[in-house]
Amino acid sequence: MKCFTFVLSVSAAVLGVVASAEAHHSYAMFDHSRTETVEGTVAKLEWINPHVYVWVYVKKKEGTGYDLFGFENGPVSMMARVGWTKDSLKPGEKVSVQFFPLQDGRTGGYFIKAIRADGELLIGDTHAPGVAAAIGKETLEKTQAAGAKQ
Amino acid sequence: MMPRSLRLRVPLAVIGTLVMTSPVISAGGSAGASYRALEKLPDFSGWWYLQLAPDETPARYYAGASFRAEIAAKLAAAGPDPRQGDGPALKALQCRPPMFIGLNGGFAEDIEFLFTPGRVTLLNESGLVRRIYTDGTLPDEAERTNAGISTGHWEGRTLVVETHALNPTARIGPNWPGMPTIGHHVRVFERMSLKDADTLEIVMRLDAPEALTEPFTTTFVYQRDHGHRFHEQSDCVDEDRAIDPGSGSQRFDLSPPADLPPPPSSGAS
Numbered sequence: 001m002k003c004f005t006f007v008l009s010v011s012a013a014v015l016g017v018v019a020s021a022e023a024h025h026s027y028a029m030f031d032h033s034r035t036e037t038v039e040g041t042v043a044k045l046e047w048i049n050p051h052v053y054v055w056v057y058v059k060k061k062e063g064t065g066y067d068l069f070g071f072e073n074g075p076v077s078m079m080a081r082v083g084w085t086k087d088s089l090k091p092g093e094k095v096s097v098q099f100f101p102l103q104d105g106r107t108g109g110y111f112i113k114a115i116r117a118d119g120e121l122l123i124g125d126t127h128a129p130g131v132a133a134a135i136g137k138e139t140l141e142k143t144q145a146a147g148a149k150q
Numbered sequence: 151m152m153p154r155s156l157r158l159r160v161p162l163a164v165i166g167t168l169v170m171t172s173p174v175i176s177a178g179g180s181a182g183a184s185y186r187a188l189e190k191l192p193d194f195s196g197w198w199y200l201q202l203a204p205d206e207t208p209a210r211y212y213a214g215a216s217f218r219a220e221i222a223a224k225l226a227a228a229g230p231d232p233r234q235g236d237g238p239a240l241k242a243l244q245c246r247p248p249m250f251i252g253l254n255g256g257f258a259e260d261i262e263f264l265f266t267p268g269r270v271t272l273l274n275e276s277g278l279v280r281r282i283y284t285d286g287t288l289p290d291e292a293e294r295t296n297a298g299i300s301t302g303h304w305e306g307r308t309l310v311v312e313t314h315a316l317n318p319t320a321r322i323g324p325n326w327p328g329m330p331t332i333g334h335h336v337r338v339f340e341r342m343s344l345k346d347a348d349t350l351e352i353v354m355r356l357d358a359p360e361a362l363t364e365p366f367t368t369t370f371v372y373q374r375d376h377g378h379r380f381h382e383q384s385d386c387v388d389e390d391r392a393i394d395p396g397s398g399s400q401r402f403d404l405s406p407p408a409d410l411p412p413p414p415s416s417g418a419s
Contacts, residue, residue, distance in 0.1 A: 002320050024244055024385035025392040025400045041414045046409055050385045051392060058411045059192065066413040070404045072392070075258045077275055077381040081199060108404050127257070132204030140204050149199065149375065
């Protein structure tokens with residue numbers, strides 16, 4: 001029994017360590033216990049490694065003006081695999097973004113998915129913690145059928 | 151100066167001599183030994199990515215590896231989300247070249263194979279370059295490199311590869327300070343074959359006596375990435391928004407890009 005416990009704990013540790021191998025930093029800065037959604041206007045798609053960033057102007061809830069939201073995404077190659085290109089989001093287009101918010105309350109987080117004004121769906125890096133579950137199995141299967149490689 | 155006609159004839163003569171004297175080429179049948187022979191090999195062309203379900207990572211391919219007690223303790227202490235990376239050493243580690251310890255990539259980067267006479271070259275978009283000599287060439291045995299020394303041969307439609315002389319400082323798991331290293335006397339054995347037109351399997355056995363209690367075997371499954379175009383993958387970038395270049399600590403830099411357009415005009419959403 002003692003031996004079994006040891007093997008189990010070692011396996012868990014190894015799995016955990018290798019699991020984090022894809023990320024070049026921790027995900028601890030994001031709150032994975034909840035998601036938020038904002039609607040706004042795309043400011044820029046930063047098509048860069050090691051993370052693609054999406055920048056969106058969101059109208060302030062109170063008063064006038066805009067908040068700039070920044071969303072971290074997967075690396076370029078992985079985003080290309082799920083159908084993204086450097087032109088997937090163009091400045092000025094309207095978009096709704098679901099994300100895991102930053103723990104510190106600033107305007108940003110980890111990208112889960114975006115929906116364009118015409119209803120087209122853009123999914124994020126499904127291998128990042130929590131993203132696939134937040135998108136949902138049925139939606140993922142639809143995106144796979146449409147050509148996304150996961 | 152050599153006359154133009156002679157300049158042409160000399161190389162042709164040299165090539166002719168090589169063709170006549172090379173046992174591989176004159177035999178005409180050794181797998182991959184000539185450009186003509188390459189046509190008979192399985193079609194490994196294009197790009198390949200590691201088969202994983204959503205939410206999965208390459209961790210699933212390592213289930214069951216039994217690490218030595220001291221390594222296991224170190225990994226367990228690191229936990230699933232190791233933070234020892236905080237500090238300037240983190241960025242330095244992420245700027246090291248890729249090191250092969252059994253996985254060719256295929257997660258955050260695609261892999262590709264290049265066939266040339268007597269050699270298969272396996273690359274990935276993170277910069278790994280493995281030269282697999284299939285013509286009996288043995289590079290300098292004494293030299294340890296990040297990709298190791300690989301020799302291979304074809305057994306029917308299967309490419310069989312053995313690799314040693316790997317960099318002993320390659321890390322198990324992520325490139326975080328404090329992560330254990332793979333150690334010396336590491337050997338990797340691979341059998342690469344197509345399961346169907348778009349599925350490639352690499353059966354990999356890792357012998358790492360300083361890290362593992364026994365050899366570990368796993369089968370990596372790759373899918374052909376139709377339509378993929380090359381994208382360079384690197385964690386070693388300037389102005390990394392996730393890691394402070396000075397302190398090395400992790401962060402989320404929300405500084406707007408310099409070329410950001412102004413916000414929408416008043417009244418727009």
